[in-house]
Amino acid sequence: MDVPVGFFNTLWRFITFLPFFFLLFLLGLLKGAIVCPIAAGIIAIGDSAIVIGLWPAHCIWTYYCVIKTKRLGWVLKFILVLCLPPPLFLWPIIVIVASILGGIAYGFFAPLIATFEFIGRNTTEKMLHCFIDGIIPTIEGSCTVVRDFTDFCFHSYFSYMDELIEEIPADENPIDIKLLKLPQSLLVMVLAVPVDVPLITAIALWKSPYMLYRGWKRLFEDLVGREGPFLETVCVPFAGLAIILWPLAVVGAFIGAFFSSFFLGLYSGVIVQQEDSLQMGLAFIIAVVSLFDEYTNDMLYLREGSCFPRPKYRRNIGPPSSIERLKSIDNDTVEKNEREGFQSTKLVSQRSRTMKWGIQQYTLVQVWDWLFKSCEVNGRILLRDGLLDVKDIAECIVKGNCKKLGIKLPTWTILQCLLASAKSESPGLLISDDIQLTATNWPRDKMFEWFVGPLLIMKEQIKGMKLESNEEICLRKLVMGYKNEKTEDWNDSGFPSSDTVRRAQLQSIIRRLQGIVAFMSRMPTFRRRFRNLVKVLYLEVIQTGQEADQDGTNVKPKRRVRLFLGRGHKKDKGTTAETSSQDKTDHTEMV
Incomplete structure (x- = not known):
């Protein structure tokens, strides 16, 4: 489709395309009405069965871990034990309601959007794709949602609880609540809810019409001027669909602001405990309204700052991150x-x-894809060099225990990225030879900044250490095969430097990276994608076994790998076919 030039040509193309757009919209509504019950049923039934079946175990294990942990003081333990019944009772109800509403929304809108996506593709059978696109992928996506939720309930939850009951270092004090400040915290929280909830809700309601107007104005400008995503897809229906659905986004933002206001108000009690001051908690009640107003101004590109007062609610403000x-x-x-x-x-x-x-800014999905693609490439290299243990791969596929491999391989991948970034004098992180994440193009997401902040600090530390090439080569072996708890763990590793301070610094960086990866591994999509990655590495093991058998050696490992591969691939046949086809292509080596 050619882009029209000139206002009248653009207007005529827009007018002539309207009937086609409405036909596609009606077809998308029909597909959504057909697929919606199936997708919503899969998500609602699957998630409900998981949360109800595991609810007794979650309740018992939560109480056990809270009572046993040494990370919490006895006052905080007592309060948590008293406060746990309501959230534990509401947990299955919230999951069931959210699954039903989310399943309906996903099952209806996914086929509707897919009906318009086929226009921007270079395909010959557009009429066929117009009718079938979005049906099977939506149903498969519903199954993926249930699978990711299952991983969260089975693995992520118990991983969090295991970390909670771990032994704490001798120099670390448990988190506790000051009894003398507890009445003040409760008083501030009681005062904060009736103040912050109405004010924050009023600000969100006041700015909702402006959000609706600015969104429609921006979408119409991009539609007429063929800018932004409409220039790339050269597809008017996307604009029409976005214009129609934009009010739903505004309503969702308002509802999110309303529920967030409760948590923002209740956080004032935490400020009282942290700052050991009733005055600071009262100041936060006023300041949080200003913070929310300034945040919405930034989101809507209004004037900077806020007209509301912002009293100081922290005694010590740390240096900028x-x-x-x-x-x-x-x-x-x-x-x-x-x-x-x-x-x-x-x-x-x-x-x-x-x-x-x-x-022009990268998204979290792109960064997530880069991480797993880099892990795949590095896994092939480590497997070829004998630094990746085949037993760990087999244990991950057969028994589902990917804890060891799922920490070491991403840790080395991120460490290699930090090494390359420190050498290249990049202001951010060097993802590949031609892609780097900086403050101007990385995702505008608070969770991503929580991850990237420590990485930037570690990059500067590595840059100051000026590692030699032989030290970087030895780090691969140390990350994959050695412990990094004490400096003595590297005594027989052959590390070139004998400087204990240098070793301690590197071990500290590796331990921090392992902690970051351990937190990332609890995300539901991590486990599913990492298992798919391991299946790709299995193909490398098969090829290695076949070559070894041609020489008349290593016959038993080959048969064993085939057995593992068959048992593991029965669970995810579609993904295996996809990974096996990807394995035949040449991958560009990424950092």
């Missing part, structure tokens, strides 16, 4: 270039309002 420093450096660079005439006279906030500016 590495992320904030990078952002300030990037903003200073942009402003400097603008003053020198290298860029247009538009402000940064004005440029960021366009959809085209937003589309």
